[in-house]
Amino acid sequence: MGDDSGDSGGGVTGDGVSATGTVGGGASGADSTAGAGGAHVTLQDVARRAEVSLATASRVLNGTTQVRADLRERVLAAASELAYAPNAHAQALARASSHSIGLICHDVSDPYFAAIARGVTRTAADHGLLVMLASTFRDPAREVDYVAMLRAQRARAILLIGSGFEDREWEHAMSAELDPYIRTGGRVAVLSRHRSLRVDTVQPENREGATALARALLDLGHRDFAVLTGPRALTTVSDRLGGFRDALTDAGIDLPDDQIIEESFTRDGGYAAATELIRRGSRATCVFALTDVMAIGALSAFRDHGVDVPGQVSLAGFDDIPIVRDLVPPLTTVALPLEELGERVMNLALREPARRSRVERITGKVVLRASTTAPRRRHAG
Amino acid sequence: MGDDSGDSGGGVTGDGVSATGTVGGGASGADSTAGAGGAHVTLQDVARRAEVSLATASRVLNGTTQVRADLRERVLAAASELAYAPNAHAQALARASSHSIGLICHDVSDPYFAAIARGVTRTAADHGLLVMLASTFRDPAREVDYVAMLRAQRARAILLIGSGFEDREWEHAMSAELDPYIRTGGRVAVLSRHRSLRVDTVQPENREGATALARALLDLGHRDFAVLTGPRALTTVSDRLGGFRDALTDAGIDLPDDQIIEESFTRDGGYAAATELIRRGSRATCVFALTDVMAIGALSAFRDHGVDVPGQVSLAGFDDIPIVRDLVPPLTTVALPLEELGERVMNLALREPARRSRVERITGKVVLRASTTAPRRRHAG
DNA sequence: GCGCATTCTGAAAGCGCTTTCTGCTACCGT
DNA sequence: ACGGTAGCAGAAAGCGCTTTCAGAATGCGC
Numbered sequence A, B: 001m002g003d004d005s006g007d008s009g010g011g012v013t014g015d016g017v018s019a020t021g022t023v024g025g026g027a028s029g030a031d032s033t034a035g036a037g038g039a040h041v042t043l044q045d046v047a048r049r050a051e052v053s054l055a056t057a058s059r060v061l062n063g064t065t066q067v068r069a070d071l072r073e074r075v076l077a078a079a080s081e082l083a084y085a086p087n088a089h090a091q092a093l094a095r096a097s098s099h100s101i102g103l104i105c106h107d108v109s110d111p112y113f114a115a116i117a118r119g120v121t122r123t124a125a126d127h128g129l130l131v132m133l134a135s136t137f138r139d140p141a142r143e144v145d146y147v148a149m150l151r152a153q154r155a156r157a158i159l160l161i162g163s164g165f166e167d168r169e170w171e172h173a174m175s176a177e178l179d180p181y182i183r184t185g186g187r188v189a190v191l192s193r194h195r196s197l198r199v200d201t202v203q204p205e206n207r208e209g210a211t212a213l214a215r216a217l218l219d220l221g222h223r224d225f226a227v228l229t230g231p232r233a234l235t236t237v238s239d240r241l242g243g244f245r246d247a248l249t250d251a252g253i254d255l256p257d258d259q260i261i262e263e264s265f266t267r268d269g270g271y272a273a274a275t276e277l278i279r280r281g282s283r284a285t286c287v288f289a290l291t292d293v294m295a296i297g298a299l300s301a302f303r304d305h306g307v308d309v310p311g312q313v314s315l316a317g318f319d320d321i322p323i324v325r326d327l328v329p330p331l332t333t334v335a336l337p338l339e340e341l342g343e344r345v346m347n348l349a350l351r352e353p354a355r356r357s358r359v360e361r362i363t364g365k366v367v368l369r370a371s372t373t374a375p376r377r378r379h380a381g
Numbered sequence C: 001g002c003g004c005a006t007t008c009t010g011a012a013a014g015c016g017c018t019t020t021c022t023g024c025t026a027c028c029g030t
Numbered sequence D: 001a002c003g004g005t006a007g008c009a010g011a012a013a014g015c016g017c018t019t020t021c022a023g024a025a026t027g028c029g030c
Helices: A014-022 A043-050 A054-062 A069-081 A088-095 A111-126 A140-152 A168-183 A206-219 A235-250 A267-279 A292-304 A322-326 A338-350 B014-022 B043-050 B054-062 B069-081 B088-095 B111-126 B140-152 B168-183 B206-219 B235-250 B267-279 B292-304 B322-326 B338-350
Strands: A100-105 A130-135 A157-160 A187-191 A200-204 A225-229 A260-262 A286-289 A314-316 A333-335 A359-362 A365-367 B100-105 B130-135 B157-160 B187-191 B200-204 B225-229 B260-262 B286-289 B314-316 B333-335 B359-362 B365-367
Touching: A043 A054, A043 A069, A054 A069, A088 B088, A088 B140, A100 A111, A100 A140, A111 A130, A111 A292, A111 A322, A111 A338, A111 B111, A111 B130, A130 A140, A130 B111, A130 B140, A140 A157, A140 A168, A140 B088, A140 B130, A157 A338, A168 A187, A187 A338, A200 A338, A206 A235, A206 A286, A206 A314, A206 A333, A206 A365, A225 A235, A225 A267, A225 A292, A260 A267, A267 A286, A267 A292, A286 A292, A292 A314, A292 A322, A292 B322, A322 B292, A338 A359, B043 B054, B043 B069, B054 B069, B100 B111, B100 B140, B111 B130, B111 B292, B111 B322, B111 B338, B130 B140, B140 B157, B140 B168, B157 B338, B168 B187, B187 B338, B200 B338, B206 B235, B206 B286, B206 B314, B206 B333, B206 B365, B225 B235, B225 B267, B225 B292, B260 B267, B267 B286, B267 B292, B286 B292, B292 B314, B292 B322, B338 B359
Parallel strands: A100 A130, A100 A157, A157 A187, A187 A200, A200 A359, A225 A260, A225 A286, A286 A314, B100 B130, B100 B157, B157 B187, B187 B200, B200 B359, B225 B260, B225 B286, B286 B314
Antiparallel strands: A130 B130, A333 A365, B333 B365
């Protein structure tokens, strides 16, 4: 009875399946038991077959208490012969706790979220947790709905990965869901700034990152800038835009409103914004796209319109999603350790709740690549 | 009693929260009820507060039966005042069905899976379902474990998105989990070919797609090919490689074994494979990477080693992940409607189970882009 | 060989919800 | 005004599991 079935936590039988072979008997598989539209095998069935009580069967499968070796064997054998799978709902109900966590992001297929989700799922797996993934497709209302669903699921933790909205009504609705969840022991952690949510936070230093980027671009000699931005209501937008603008102001440089183009936070949004910029005949020598994803779209737009990057205009992004290394030219950006961000926010949610909310600040690192150079000549208006 | 709270399905209270204001009383919010580490609000609590029976409260919240208007009001009010969230586990237990589906892929952060996951989550959301996402990180054992977990969760359906493994032991272990799941009413749908799994399938025509691609490349004038491939045990690999090779063979052209480089199915795998190809001094004028993701790595490797694409060597991929439009040069590939694939596999799983497993074949479309041209000159060994 | 401490097993009470099943009230036709 | 029939509320029996509690079996010391 050494180290076998050290089955920590999960209670998943899985590994027992192939052990069936050790049971002497005939070749009768599981098929001798259940018919076509068979009902679920319950712990009761297992107990009956092993000729033990329900309690004993439960104890064996959970390793709660020591159980006499022969009974133990019988239960394990019965469970695997019947291909028993515990009903997680019944377990969750009886134990008043579940093995899943909720992850809410804007869009899984966005490389930014995908990278973070990777960190989250990996970490969750290390703890035997299952991730319930929700994509809001950038609809605030849907975000609230999902929190309600996850609350109903008694998710052990809820992770909000998307940027917060600066919107009174939304904040109110969100709090109305989150507060009772937290009050009953739910854990919440968010990535990026959420104005009014008093929860544990992993906070990329968007403002500082954008400032540092602006300085680096100023150092390259740029004086005329344009910014491709997402919806103003997102905290990420106001932080990055604010930090960038402030750095310019400090350097005595103005960022005219007509050089700030607002579009959706997507590749196509970036494409549209850059196209609009070209249409307006911008004199900017350097364009800052608030996210790499937008920058990718912008890069293609410039290429399609015969604007050379960085020859005619320099382009910078933010996030350092993996793909930007492979672009031509490789993109200057503010690097965030995305996968680690996911890992941290997961760990934060798993840690003992603190008296007051914790904030982990993550510093972005400016990475200058070939998409930015010193301005050669004015980009003719 | 018109169209308000038409609360179809979900039973999520959410929207009721702000209605609290209509109750005349004092400013006492929910805080008058629960303390700090408060217990969960149960339906019983709601019923008590509304002075109705448990059954009535349940009926109101589910819209099962008509309930007298005043009682109905009282229940709704009580629920929102208490910020009641039904316990999904208890519901799942009582109803013997749940609102979640399982999605198993290799790695969410791979654009191929991310795009498919997007289609799946969108479709799932349309049906009020929550997606439990599992990334196996390409570990077959983990894949089986996840099926066990999802089975325990009584997921309404399990979607296997990754390629199947051609491995007896794995197939056996997988069937051992899947068979009982299906037998008890679980729905399983897979994307890509799984040799021994008799389940509903959305099947991209990998073989045919690769054949068509090969023909197109032959038409361009290429005669010397190399292939960058993933692990041979994946059905996707054997199908695409097989189809490609067959087309060459039909044209009387040999694909030497040393021109087939096996690496992991990732961007870095593609990079490594292309680097190895260069090291070997290949005379291939055209390289086929079995996936776009590998092709992206290969493209960067060629660039880093000063090999011009398509000048010195043409490069083609497979899948048409969104980003390939933005590469330089844009990648020739076999386009698969990825998001639609996710949608289809989800719908397949949701449809009434059929007597025998259905197979939806999806034809890939060869898209020639700038990464392939006619061979100019032999790529010097 | 007896009493007591020590395991280990089994019976049973929930966990929070749905859903019969039963019983009531109120309304209809005549 | 009366029987009949909807229509609706409440009691209670589960759903499948965990876990206390009490009881049975084992081992020990003396």
